[in-house]
Amino acid sequence: MNFGALDLHTVWFGLVGLLFAGYVILDGFDLGVGMLHLWAVTRDEERRVFLNAIGPVWDGNEVWLVTGGGALFAAFPMVYATVFSGFYLAFMALLCALIFRAVAIEFRSKHPSARWRAFWDASFAGGSLCSSLLIGVAMGNIAWGVPLDARGEFAGSFLGLLNPYALLMGVTTVALFAMHGAIYLVLKTEGELQAAVRRRVNPLIITFILCYVILTLATLLYVPHITEAFRREPWFFLVAVAVVLAIANIPREVNRGREFLAFLSSCGAMAGLMALFGIGMYPNLVFCHTAPAHSLTAFNASSSEKTLGIMLTIALIGVPAVLAYSASNYWIFRGKVKLDKMSY
Amino acid sequence: MDVLWLSRLQFALTATFHYLYPPLSIGLGLLLVIVEAMWLKTRRPLYHQMARFWTKVFALTFAVGVATGIVMEFEFGTNWAAYSRYVGDVFGSALAAEGIFAFFLESGFLAVLLFGWDKVGPKLHFFSTCMVALGAHFSAIWIIVANSWMQTPAGFHIVGQGLAARAEITDFWAMVFNPSSLDRLSHTVVGAWQAGAWLMVSVGAWYLRRRRHREFALASVKVGLALAAVAALLSLVSGHESARGVAVNQPAKLAAFEGLWQTTPHAPLHVVGWVDAARERTHGPEVSGLLSWLAYGDTGHAVTGLDDIPRADRPPVNFTFQLFHVMVAVGCALIVLAAWAAIALWRGRLEDSRLLLWLLTLSVLGPQLANQAGWWAAEVGRQPWIVYGLLRTFQGLSPVVSAGQVATSIVMFTLVYLLLFAVFVFLLNDKIRHGPDDGDLQPAGKWALGFKAAEGAR
Numbered sequence A: 001m002n003f004g005a006l007d008l009h010t011v012w013f014g015l016v017g018l019l020f021a022g023y024v025i026l027d028g029f030d031l032g033v034g035m036l037h038l039w040a041v042t043r044d045e046e047r048r049v050f051l052n053a054i055g056p057v058w059d060g061n062e063v064w065l066v067t068g069g070g071a072l073f074a075a076f077p078m079v080y081a082t083v084f085s086g087f088y089l090a091f092m093a094l095l096c097a098l099i100f101r102a103v104a105i106e107f108r109s110k111h112p113s114a115r116w117r118a119f120w121d122a123s124f125a126g127g128s129l130c131s132s133l134l135i136g137v138a139m140g141n142i143a144w145g146v147p148l149d150a151r152g153e154f155a156g157s158f159l160g161l162l163n164p165y166a167l168l169m170g171v172t173t174v175a176l177f178a179m180h181g182a183i184y185l186v187l188k189t190e191g192e193l194q195a196a197v198r199r200r201v202n203p204l205i206i207t208f209i210l211c212y213v214i215l216t217l218a219t220l221l222y223v224p225h226i227t228e229a230f231r232r233e234p235w236f237f238l239v240a241v242a243v244v245l246a247i248a249n250i251p252r253e254v255n256r257g258r259e260f261l262a263f264l265s266s267c268g269a270m271a272g273l274m275a276l277f278g279i280g281m282y283p284n285l286v287f288c289h290t291a292p293a294h295s296l297t298a299f300n301a302s303s304s305e306k307t308l309g310i311m312l313t314i315a316l317i318g319v320p321a322v323l324a325y326s327a328s329n330y331w332i333f334r335g336k337v338k339l340d341k342m343s344y
Numbered sequence B: 001m002d003v004l005w006l007s008r009l010q011f012a013l014t015a016t017f018h019y020l021y022p023p024l025s026i027g028l029g030l031l032l033v034i035v036e037a038m039w040l041k042t043r044r045p046l047y048h049q050m051a052r053f054w055t056k057v058f059a060l061t062f063a064v065g066v067a068t069g070i071v072m073e074f075e076f077g078t079n080w081a082a083y084s085r086y087v088g089d090v091f092g093s094a095l096a097a098e099g100i101f102a103f104f105l106e107s108g109f110l111a112v113l114l115f116g117w118d119k120v121g122p123k124l125h126f127f128s129t130c131m132v133a134l135g136a137h138f139s140a141i142w143i144i145v146a147n148s149w150m151q152t153p154a155g156f157h158i159v160g161q162g163l164a165a166r167a168e169i170t171d172f173w174a175m176v177f178n179p180s181s182l183d184r185l186s187h188t189v190v191g192a193w194q195a196g197a198w199l200m201v202s203v204g205a206w207y208l209r210r211r212r213h214r215e216f217a218l219a220s221v222k223v224g225l226a227l228a229a230v231a232a233l234l235s236l237v238s239g240h241e242s243a244r245g246v247a248v249n250q251p252a253k254l255a256a257f258e259g260l261w262q263t264t265p266h267a268p269l270h271v272v273g274w275v276d277a278a279r280e281r282t283h284g285p286e287v288s289g290l291l292s293w294l295a296y297g298d299t300g301h302a303v304t305g306l307d308d309i310p311r312a313d314r315p316p317v318n319f320t321f322q323l324f325h326v327m328v329a330v331g332c333a334l335i336v337l338a339a340w341a342a343i344a345l346w347r348g349r350l351e352d353s354r355l356l357l358w359l360l361t362l363s364v365l366g367p368q369l370a371n372q373a374g375w376w377a378a379e380v381g382r383q384p385w386i387v388y389g390l391l392r393t394f395q396g397l398s399p400v401v402s403a404g405q406v407a408t409s410i411v412m413f414t415l416v417y418l419l420l421f422a423v424f425v426f427l428l429n430d431k432i433r434h435g436p437d438d439g440d441l442q443p444a445g446k447w448a449l450g451f452k453a454a455e456g457a458r
Helices: A007-040 A044-054 A057-074 A077-086 A087-108 A114-144 A164-188 A191-222 A224-232 A234-255 A259-281 A305-332 B002-019 B023-044 B044-078 B081-117 B122-151 B172-176 B180-211 B214-249 B251-256 B290-296 B317-346 B355-360 B365-380 B405-435 B446-456
Strands: A283-288 B156-159 B164-170 B273-278 B281-283 B385-387
Touching: A007 A044, A007 A057, A007 A114, A007 A164, A007 A259, A007 A305, A044 A114, A044 A164, A044 A191, A044 B172, A057 A077, A057 A087, A057 A305, A057 B081, A057 B214, A077 A087, A077 A234, A077 A283, A077 B044, A077 B081, A087 A114, A087 B044, A087 B365, A087 B405, A114 A164, A114 A259, A164 A191, A164 A234, A164 A259, A164 B317, A164 B446, A191 A224, A191 A234, A224 A259, A234 A259, A305 B081, A305 B164, B002 B044, B002 B405, B023 B122, B023 B180, B023 B214, B044 B081, B044 B214, B044 B365, B044 B385, B044 B405, B081 B172, B081 B385, B122 B172, B122 B180, B122 B385, B164 B317, B180 B214, B180 B317, B180 B355, B180 B365, B214 B251, B214 B290, B214 B365, B251 B317, B273 B317, B317 B355
Parallel strands: none
Antiparallel strands: B156 B164, B273 B281
């Protein structure tokens, strides 16, 4: 397909962002449920309800990460290569966490012994917690900036990735996913279990808001390249305001028993947060704080225009289909979780 | 050990372990479609029971396949960053297409296949099973396209020079249909069908040997064997076509497959053998002219030997030779076994022969061994290139990753994968020993309606 004068670089910056935003919003609640799994409930049946709340959807949600990674590889190979090799040990740890999270869901129910289940419960929760933390730390480093050499290779160290700002982003992500997961569980549970989950929602919202406020202050004070876009175009602040309003709306909807709207609010808040991240970063994909000229951008780190055009054609064919059958999957498995003999 | 060797070891380790599962998902996916179609057509409760049982086995293999597959996608960037920069424009597109067209399709309908028995009607369920199987096949298409491009690059040009050189797409369809794509795709897919089909045969034969679940076991052997036999023959055909392509496109690889040192007409084929690389000789029984005939349809046609390949461009010969011969030997053995079992079944003698039942029980190992050996032969035979003729493997490494880091991740993957494998075998064994659920002979929920209606119609 011929896309004429369309700025394919910016389009792909947005599309890759959209795929990762989709991942964060969708797998975010799976990971949140995982983190609450050990902590919020103790009985086997309650834990099974938790698992089956995400059972039919978690796998499709993880595909957003796989496809986001593939899209990054195809559209911005320089970024893919630099980030994945530069964050080597962190990404290996992330893979390990995602593996344990994934197989725990499948394996836990397959054997009745209590110790078996305790092991996979721990690996489900631990895998979810570590995945969330590492995703946040990685994003924190991208926002903060990483040292790059003149060829665009990562020039830092593993310990350098564990800087305070990145860790703060990691903790904020954990709080965000836990909050999002709790709200999803309110939507999928009923009765006493729902009441137990509901009690967790407000403390989690407060925790997240605290983290978010500290993170925002840290960003305003110490990460000027992110805030530059907002100084240039002040109306972008409206997105930040919308995020706060969406989060404030969550307890209101939960109290009124409108669980679905509460969940949508949470999704909207996360979409807003990812939008803020993208606006702050653009056009950088990897910001180099030691030598900004070395930064990898949507323009100097991309594939050829021809490939970006081919990929856009693929996306235009594929994405509507993906949205259609993802939506129908959520529709078929809507409503409260009921355990049956095919359940986990 | 240096970082090149360690990175190759890690990729081999993680790819080999991953590749145990997707072929099972592809093969079992197709078998689920067949079994469910038979249930919808005949309404025999036995097929409903089979669909349920094999769905559970499918779920287990699928989960491990997904968990280990994401590692592969990350590893291109983590361990092979220079390669990723070089090929991203081409290889990345195929990988992204795999995500959009295959993985979403598979995962989108998987939930209905696994948990939707009582939520949707039998027809929609069948449709979902078809979509999951189709998704599994699509994922094979795109990853084989990407890998085949590394074997026989096409539809690209090189821009930039030296360290900044990289491949860019000039013709998307020429990239997709590069010279080896279709041959290698068909060979890989029928290999995957064999993996699923022989598993079904194997479990059925085990029950027959133990005199358990006789009806279920016989039906599993029949359905599995039908696909196994077809796929085993197709493996022979597609393998032959693939090798003819290798002769033209990757002569160094074909020479290594057969340990052919001199370029010669009437090139011989070794049935078995041992390559003495130091003396540049291959020992073992050989059939003169057979290689020329297989590769070019003419015993007098010259086949390129290793003496025409610069030393620096030769793959490890003996290792590639043995891998290739293991694949061919196991593939042929499976054809013989399929023929033997089919004749025994036809004559109603299958359950009389303990030996045959034993061999059929072990048959599940055959396609796994052949698939792995074949994949290794294809990848080791491409060495020393990571992209054939364009980029050497050592040039593809991540410049910033140290040997210590790779060693750390190898230890991690080894431990994690040993645990996963142990758990997978334990659960599979558990499921097989538990056997099919007799409750599934009386379909419940929305499935019962169809069942009763069919009973009433009789």
